[in-house]
Amino acid sequence: MASGITAAIPAQARAKQLRACLLCSIIQTPADFRKSGCPNCEELMQMKGSPDRIQVCTTTYFDGVIAVVDPEQSWVARWQRTSKYVRGMYAVRVKGRVPDDVEAELDARGIKYRPRDQTDQD
16 A cells, blocks of 8 residues: 555544544544545545445444554554554444445456454454
8 A cells, every 4th residue: 555645533522423444443523434435445545525325334333443653563553453554543343234236347357355343353
């Protein structure tokens, strides 16, 4: 993934509006997803500028928050499968699944989709 790119750290005042990406679990405001898309998986999720896509590709139902400052060196980032992603705030567990078209695209690329709700443990 792109090094040097950092996701915005959401302000506490907007905590109730925060959404987590269903694919990578990064947490941002709807406005950040609309403005920039997902900094990790925009190519697949295509949320930039699309409120409808943000609704189906992110969720407000998530547990726990992890601040990842140095993804490649963090054992927590490795445990969460976010060590190749940008620095930012990530949900520990995300409720929901990616849309069928995204899951089909992952499958076509030979990537196994693993939901981030911790039901598919290694």
